[in-house]
Amino acid sequence: MHPTKKDILSALIRYNFVLKILERITSNVESKNIKDKRWFIFSEKIARKYLNQAYTFQQIIQDDIYFEKGNEDIRFVDFSSMFSLLRIQLETYSVFYHLFADKCHIEEKIIRFRLWELDGLRSMERYEKPNDADVSKRLSKNKEDIEYCISVIRGFDFFKNLDSNQQDWLIKYANWKFSSESLKNKNKKKWKLSINDMIINTGLSESLFRDWYSFTSTHTHSSYWSVIQNDTLTLEEKITMEYIAIMQGGFVTSFFIKDFCGIYEIARLVLDSLTKNEREVIDSFDDNGRKNEKELR
Incomplete structure (x- = not known):
């Protein structure tokens, strides 16, 4: 049975x-931390x-656009942009979780953040050209x-307890996509987490990951299927998509809210x-979208 317009x-x-609640939380945190320079304010x-x-x-899904086709007005829906944005949001959330909300030792968390910062600083060096005083400064x-x-x-015991190869690997390449578990792997190629690994680590249920992230990827990369899909969908199928x-957007936004609550009072x-x-609106998204405690163990 297809969902209705209702x-x-x-x-x-x-x-x-849920978007309004995340905005309220973020605004409150920004106001509280306006002069704070500690690492976690990047959350x-x-x-x-x-x-x-x-x-x-939100703008894409709220504004109806129509174009003429023959003698009728056809509603335009850009599913590729819609699902590409969802994928980007999920990746943004996974970075937030990896750096600030993951249930790992605080030293590991700070090292991830500083490596993430290091990666960005080195990228800035590559793109900035020292041809004027301001840029040179x-x-x-x-x-x-x-x-x-x-x-x-280098000052953390977590880092000091790693072998020299792992220390060099982290610093030389600013490899912030790691975990204490990934570093236990004997295969060096598996030390670095993929974006898929990071998303799964947020607790997103595997069924949602398969049905969601894999599907959005087809739109992000302009696969054959995504190119022809807009032209072949029936009205009912468009409504379903x-x-x-919208539901997927609600899931990940609720995840963000719950994890923010684990960081700030x-x-x-x-x-x-x-x-x-x-509260039940947010809880229902979180409960139905994440693995339960038994699965996480």
């Missing part, structure tokens, strides 16, 4: 609600990036930041201020 409206109301910066992506997705500051990142990483996309206060029915 089902889509209901899903859209829930999606807009709110990634949340803001996610929200920007989510608002673009910025590059000089970059070098200081790079040295600081490396010194912080819209419904699925001010985020938990927002969640605690919701009515029972409002």
